[in-house]
Each structure stands twice: as C-alpha cells, then as structure tokens.
Amino acid sequence: MTEPRYTPLIASLPATTPFVGPEVQERARRTKFKARLGANENVFGPSPKAIKAMQDAVAGIWMYGDSASHDLRIALASHHNVSMENIVIGAGIDGLLGSLVRMIVGQGDAVVTSAGAYPTFNYHVNGYGGVLHQVPFLDDLENPKALIAKAKEVNAKLIYIANPDNPMGTWHNANTINDMIAMVPDGTLLILDEAYVEFAPEGTAPKDLTDNPKVIRMRTFSKAYGMAGARVGAAIGHVDLIESFTKVRDHFGMSRVSQAGALAALLDQDYLQNTLKKISKARIRLAQIAKDNGLAAIPSATNFVTIDCGANGNFARAVVAEMINLDVFIRMPFMAPEDRCIRISVGTDADLDLVAETLPKALIAARG
Amino acid sequence: MTEPRYTPLIASLPATTPFVGPEVQERARRTKFKARLGANENVFGPSPKAIKAMQDAVAGIWMYGDSASHDLRIALASHHNVSMENIVIGAGIDGLLGSLVRMIVGQGDAVVTSAGAYPTFNYHVNGYGGVLHQVPFLDDLENPKALIAKAKEVNAKLIYIANPDNPMGTWHNANTINDMIAMVPDGTLLILDEAYVEFAPEGTAPKDLTDNPKVIRMRTFSKAYGMAGARVGAAIGHVDLIESFTKVRDHFGMSRVSQAGALAALLDQDYLQNTLKKISKARIRLAQIAKDNGLAAIPSATNFVTIDCGANGNFARAVVAEMINLDVFIRMPFMAPEDRCIRISVGTDADLDLVAETLPKALIAARG
Numbered sequence: 001m002t003e004p005r006y007t008p009l010i011a012s013l014p015a016t017t018p019f020v021g022p023e024v025q026e027r028a029r030r031t032k033f034k035a036r037l038g039a040n041e042n043v044f045g046p047s048p049k050a051i052k053a054m055q056d057a058v059a060g061i062w063m064y065g066d067s068a069s070h071d072l073r074i075a076l077a078s079h080h081n082v083s084m085e086n087i088v089i090g091a092g093i094d095g096l097l098g099s100l101v102r103m104i105v106g107q108g109d110a111v112v113t114s115a116g117a118y119p120t121f122n123y124h125v126n127g128y129g130g131v132l133h134q135v136p137f138l139d140d141l142e143n144p145k146a147l148i149a150k151a152k153e154v155n156a157k158l159i160y161i162a163n164p165d166n167p168m169g170t171w172h173n174a175n176t177i178n179d180m181i182a183m184v185p186d187g188t189l190l191i192l193d194e195a196y197v198e199f200a201p202e203g204t205a206p207k208d209l210t211d212n213p214k215v216i217r218m219r220t221f222s223k224a225y226g227m228a229g230a231r232v233g234a235a236i237g238h239v240d241l242i243e244s245f246t247k248v249r250d251h252f253g254m255s256r257v258s259q260a261g262a263l264a265a266l267l268d269q270d271y272l273q274n275t276l277k278k279i280s281k282a283r284i285r286l287a288q289i290a291k292d293n294g295l296a297a298i299p300s301a302t303n304f305v306t307i308d309c310g311a312n313g314n315f316a317r318a319v320v321a322e323m324i325n326l327d328v329f330i331r332m333p334f335m336a337p338e339d340r341c342i343r344i345s346v347g348t349d350a351d352l353d354l355v356a357e358t359l360p361k362a363l364i365a366a367r368g
Numbered sequence: 369m370t371e372p373r374y375t376p377l378i379a380s381l382p383a384t385t386p387f388v389g390p391e392v393q394e395r396a397r398r399t400k401f402k403a404r405l406g407a408n409e410n411v412f413g414p415s416p417k418a419i420k421a422m423q424d425a426v427a428g429i430w431m432y433g434d435s436a437s438h439d440l441r442i443a444l445a446s447h448h449n450v451s452m453e454n455i456v457i458g459a460g461i462d463g464l465l466g467s468l469v470r471m472i473v474g475q476g477d478a479v480v481t482s483a484g485a486y487p488t489f490n491y492h493v494n495g496y497g498g499v500l501h502q503v504p505f506l507d508d509l510e511n512p513k514a515l516i517a518k519a520k521e522v523n524a525k526l527i528y529i530a531n532p533d534n535p536m537g538t539w540h541n542a543n544t545i546n547d548m549i550a551m552v553p554d555g556t557l558l559i560l561d562e563a564y565v566e567f568a569p570e571g572t573a574p575k576d577l578t579d580n581p582k583v584i585r586m587r588t589f590s591k592a593y594g595m596a597g598a599r600v601g602a603a604i605g606h607v608d609l610i611e612s613f614t615k616v617r618d619h620f621g622m623s624r625v626s627q628a629g630a631l632a633a634l635l636d637q638d639y640l641q642n643t644l645k646k647i648s649k650a651r652i653r654l655a656q657i658a659k660d661n662g663l664a665a666i667p668s669a670t671n672f673v674t675i676d677c678g679a680n681g682n683f684a685r686a687v688v689a690e691m692i693n694l695d696v697f698i699r700m701p702f703m704a705p706e707d708r709c710i711r712i713s714v715g716t717d718a719d720l721d722l723v724a725e726t727l728p729k730a731l732i733a734a735r736g
Contacts, residue, residue, distance in 0.1 A: 229624030256597030
C-alpha cells in the first residue's frame with residue numbers, strides 16, 4: 001500500500017461539490033452565459049466606495065490581512081448593536097458553516113435541516129460524519145415546529161434554518177423565529193442563516209440574540225452587499241461560542257482586500273438601501289414575467305424569485321435545461337415537491353429582458 | 369446544559385492562534401510599526417500586472433469566483449509541467465494544510481515534523497487530534513533522515529518538511545530531498561512545503577513528483593509573488609490525492625480578485641526574477657548588518673535572514689522585544705537551540721536602514 005491512509009470517514013466520502021459553478025458549466029458548454037441568474041449573486045454589485053476601498057487595498061496585498069478582522073468586527077458590532085466579541089469573520093457563510101460543523105458534529109451525531117435546504121450545509125455535515133435528518137417544507141416554507149420536533153426526537157446537536165429561505169424565497173417573521181428559538185432543546189444549537197435577510201421586510205430579523213448560547217446567526221457580504229467573490233461572512237452569537245472558533249479557524253485566511261471592501265460596503269448604508277429598491281423592483285418584474293407565462297411566482301423576501309412551473313420536477317428540470325440552452329444560467333430546488341419550481345436571481349433590466357424573451361421559448365420546448 | 373455540545377476533541381482544545389499578527393500587536397502597543405519584518409511578507413509586492421488584474425477584477429466581485437480555479441490551474445500546470453488535475457488551489461498553504469490534515473489525520477494518528485517548524489501545521493494536527501512527534505534540527509537544518517526514522521518508528525501518516533526551512537532559512541538540495549522521498553514508508557505521506565523555494569538556488573526543488581502518491585508539495589503566492597494578503601496557495605501531487613480534496617474543500621471559497629491576481633503574477637516571470645534579485649541583495653545587507661553587530665547570519669535561501677545572537681533563547685527574546693519597542697516588527701524561532709536566533713524578513717532599503725539603526729540599540733538594551 002503506498003497511497004495515503006485517509007481517515008475512514010474521508011475514505012468513505014464521495015468526491016463531490018454542492019453546486020456546479022457557472023464557469024464550470026460555461027466551459028462544458030463551450031459558450032458563455034448571456035445572463036448569470038443562477039447563483040443568487042447581486043448583479044448591482046457593491047457600493048462604489050467598497051470598490052474603491054478594494055482597489056486601494058490591492059497596493060497593500062503584500063501584507064497578510066489582519067488576523068482579528070478588527071476594524072470590520074468593530075463596524076459590524078456597531079451595526080448590530082453587539083460587542084465585537086460576539087462576531088467572528090470567515091470566508092463567507094460557507095466557510096463559517098464548515099468551522100461550526102467541525103466544532104459540534106462528530107461521527108454519528110444527529111443534525112436537523114429541511115429537505116432541499118442549503119446543500120453546502122449538508123456537505124459539511126456529511127464531511128464530518130454527521131447524520132442528517134431532513135424535515136419537509138410546509139407550504140413552501142421551512143417548518144420551525146417540525147424542525148424542533150425532529151431535533152428533540154433525534155437528540156440533534158445542530159438545527160439549520162435559513163430565514164428567508166433559499167431556494168424558495170419564503171420567510172417567517174421574527175416572532176415565529178423567536179418562538180422557535182425558545183423551543184430549542186438544551187444541548188442543541190440553532191443555526192439561523194440570514195444570508196438574505198436584508199432583502200426581507202422589517203420585522204423578519206429577530207433582535208439581538210447574543211445572550212442566548214443556543215443560537216448562532218450568519219450574515220454575509222455576498223448577497224445584499226454584492227460581494228460574493230470576496231468571501232466575507234460573519235457569525236454572530238454568544239461570546240463563548242464565538243471564542244470557540246479560535247480553536248479551528250484559519251487565523252490568517254481572510255483576504256486583506258476583502259476585509260477592506262466589506263468594511264466600506266457596510267458603512268455605505270445609503271447604497272445598500274438603493275440596491276434593495278432595485279432588487280424589489282426587479283422581483284416585481286420577475287413575478288410579472290412569470291404571470292405573463294401563466295406561471296405563479298412565489299412571494300420572495302430575497303434577491304431571487306422562485307416560480308412554480310405548475311407540473312413536476314421533470315418538467316421544471318426541462319425548463320432549466322432549456323433556459324441554459326438559451327444561455328440563461330438559472331437553477332431550481334433539488335427536492336420534491338419544491339422541485340416543481342425554477343429559481344431565477346434578480347438581474348439587470350437587460351437580464352430580465354432576456355428572461356422575458358427566453359422563458360416562453362423554454363416553456364414551449366419543455367412542453368414539447 | 370444549554371451550551372452547544374462540542375465534539376470531545378474540540379472541547380479539549382485551547383483557544384489559540386499559531387501567531388500573533390502584527391496588527392494585533394500594534395493595537396496592543398497603541399503604536400504602528402515603522403518596519404514590518406516579522407511575517408516574511410514580501411515588501412516588494414506583486415507585479416504591477418497582478419495589481420492591475422486585481423483592481424480590474426474588483427468590478428466583477430459581485431460574482432463568486434470560479435469554483436474550479438480553472439485558468440490559474442491551467443497556468444500553474446504549464447509552469448510546473450504537470451496536468452491541471454495535479455493541482456488544487458486553496459486559501460494559502462495554511463488552508464491547504466488544514467484540508468490535507470483533515471483528510472489524513474484522525475484522533476491519535478501519528479504525525480512527524482521538526483521541533484520548531486511551522487506552527488500552523490502543528491495547529492492543524494492538534495485540531496484534528498493527531499499526535500505530533502517532533503525531531504530536532506541538526507546544525508540548523510531540518511533532518512530528513514531523522515524525520516524518516518521517526519516516521520517509521522511511530523507509524524506516521526504524515527511527515528512535514530519545509531525546504532527551504534522556516535524559521536532558519538536553511539535548505540537541502542534536490543538530491544537530498546529526492547533521497548528522503550525514496551525512503552518515505554508505505555502508508556506515509558510526505559508534505560514538502562516549498563513556500564520559499566523560489567528564493568533558493570537552482571537545484572533546490574526536485575523535478576516533477578506527481579507520479580509519486582507518497583509526496584505532496586505546497587506552493588504559495590504569499591512569498592516570492594508578494595501576495596500574502598490574497599490567500600492563494602497550490603498543492604501539487606498525484607491526481608488521486610488532489611482529487612480527494614474535492615471531498616473537503618470549500619468549493620466556492622477562493623476570492624475572485626485573488627485568483628485573477630495570482631494568474632497575472634504567475635505570468636510575469638520577469639518581475640519575479642527582478643524581485644528575487646532585490647531580495648538576494650537585501651539578504652546580503654542583512655547579513656552585513658548582523659556582522660557589523662558582531663553577530664553571524666545563517667545562510668538563507670528565503671526572504672528572511674536568521675541571525676545567531678550568540679547566547680540563549682532568553683537573550684534572543686529580549687532582542688526581539690527591544691526591536692519591537694523600537695517599532696521594528698520581527699520574530700524568532702520558538703524552540704531551543706534555534707531560539708538563540710532572531711529572524712528578520714527582507715525589507716526595503718528604508719526598512720534595512722532602520723534595522724541598522726535599531727539593532728545595536730536593541731542588543732545593548734538586551735545585554736543591559
């Protein structure tokens with residue numbers, strides 16, 4: 001035997017990726033997409049101040065980034081009215097979820113999520129040997145009561161909920177989330193993924209939760225702040241839990257440029273508000289495009305619109321494939337019955353013109 | 369019990385960091401450093417073409433980076449005359465070491481390194497419950513034969529060697545490394561950390577090793593390419609081993625800006641050669657400064673010079689503390705007998721002027 005002796009867990013895992021990236025698809029198709037509306041990126045991009053801050057920071061790229069992300073954490077603490085000790089910065093929510101799962105989940109430990117919820121979370125749970133218990137959506141919403149009940153039943157160490165939800169775009173109000181938090185069993189940690197919460201109505205995000213060691217919330221600069229390519233996320237929680245990340249995190253892993261950009265983006269709340277208006281307007285147009293095609297858009301509190309194609313998963317998969325054939329990158333929910341839908345991220349006016357033009361063709365082709 | 373149920377391993381770990389970053393020190397001191405020569409950063413920075421590529425890439429920061437790092441891997445494959453399937457990109461060597469240790473090291477598994485070698489590697493091994501066996505340096509060199517012998521003795525799953533070495537700056541030639549590789553026991557993987565190899569003489573880096581599943585080499589854009597703050601490293605090895613990273617890596621974790629910068633930096637080899645000349649010249653000056661102070665510089669194949677202070681670790685620690693008091697950030701080896709030395713990274717002419725001015729004062733203060 002000469003090959004490395006992998007851990008038994010790693011040896012048992014498939015080589016996999018939670019998503020096939022758009023560039024990977026473009027290379028396979030040997031054609032560039034004309035609209036990139038599949039990854040819930042924010043086509044409006046970050047504040048010009050953030051762009052300038054990143055371009056200026058490039059001159060200092062010879063230096064490692066601040067291992068404590070001090071200035072960014074101070075600004076986030078002020079923004080969220082918590083202490084900087086309540087905040088840890090990581091390489092997007094993906095990176096933070098990886099660290100958190102590693103801290104909590106050993107082989108055979110139970111974890112609860114919704115069937116069809118964020119696959120990258122599942123990837124991490126599988127990667128550390130956890131056992132996933134998946135609860136169905138209820139009327140296209142993640143189901144807090146069922147998640148809690150399942151957690152009690154299986155003695156879960158972690159529960160994952162996204163509010164607003166991806167891939168459906170639906171949301172609960174803060175009262176419902178607070179009620180859920182109150183029911184989290186002892187010994188269970190609730191992950192509240194709020195990647196999309198800036199897009200949601202007032203009253204969606206609970207107030208400060210950092211006194212409660214049973215919940216950790218995740219925020220990102222990838223969505224509303226328009227910086228997916230910078231890889232900056234924040235986990236906000238009880239000081240003891242946040243301190244524990246020190247045991248496992250990649251201390252010098254944050255790009256210096258990304259840190260500077262995130263700080264500048266956060267400080268430009270006017271720009272954020274303007275972005276949110278644009279996204280709200282584009283959501284309305286996407287819903288109208290759905291309606292024009294005889295389809296129903298599911299109300300969304302995110303930067304995407306999930307559209308019920310009125311048939312089964314095979315039909316929706318065909319619609320996605322036809323849209324991709326027409327050079328429009330979109331995605332769809334993975335699991336039934338949500339996979340009757342397609343999911344289209346908000347785009348520029350030109351992007352949505354293209355959706356308006358291609359969706360009818362894709363539907364005809366899928367029906368044909 | 370309401371706090372999260374950490375895994376027993378995580379619960380047993382201290383909250384720790386492999387290094388205290390310079391910004392953290394600056395905040396504690398309430399004073400900025402005048403010269404930043406402690407983290408082996410490259411003050412000459414990246415190619416202007418890389419700077420431009422990064423500044424241009426900022427406009428596309430709303431998009432996730434290419435999950436496959438395709439263009440960068442193609443370019444690296446060409447540069448190293450291997451296949452892109454032999455290369456995986458990660459957030460610096462630190463990030464890649466973390467993924468690799470996770471893949472191989474389970475609780476109680478034996479790992480061999482040199483006493484006083486790279487602490488971030490040790491951090492990862494401890495973080496996954498491995499048992500570190502540390503072999504002494506021999507005459508300020510990592511000791512390949514002793515590392516191999518220890519690996520056989522303890523049935524190690526991993527051996528770590530840096531060539532050139534950090535913190536001593538010493539190096540073995542490729543023949544010695546090839547001889548070491550030939551002796552790696554079955555079931556053991558050798559990590560050859562070549563973070564500094566571009567600074568080393570011709571004949572230091574072995575030729576292509578990707579046919580050998582018992583060795584993986586690590587390269588970085590943080591040192592010779594001057595992009596520490598961008599967090600881009602590459603692991604190069606056998607296709608099966610590289611493919612295994614797919615099971616654990618953060619697929620969308622690479623900054624889009626960093627990928628663009630690394631590609632442009634790699635393609636500007638003229639700039640790299642010019643940097644190497646500057647660093648070689650600065651090393652000579654650092655050695656002269658040491659000599660002017662009655663100290664001996666250890667020959668270096670890196671972008672730092674390790675200087676024997678001629679006494680014990682307490683004295684060298686005092687010299688480092690005094691240099692820091694004089695606003696010059698430097699570091700030193702952690703373990704005896706190498707801790708008789710201080711380690712000064714190459715700086716600009718102005719940085720080295722400051723070293724020439726402050727080192728005599730620091731030595732007097734440390735002696736006093």
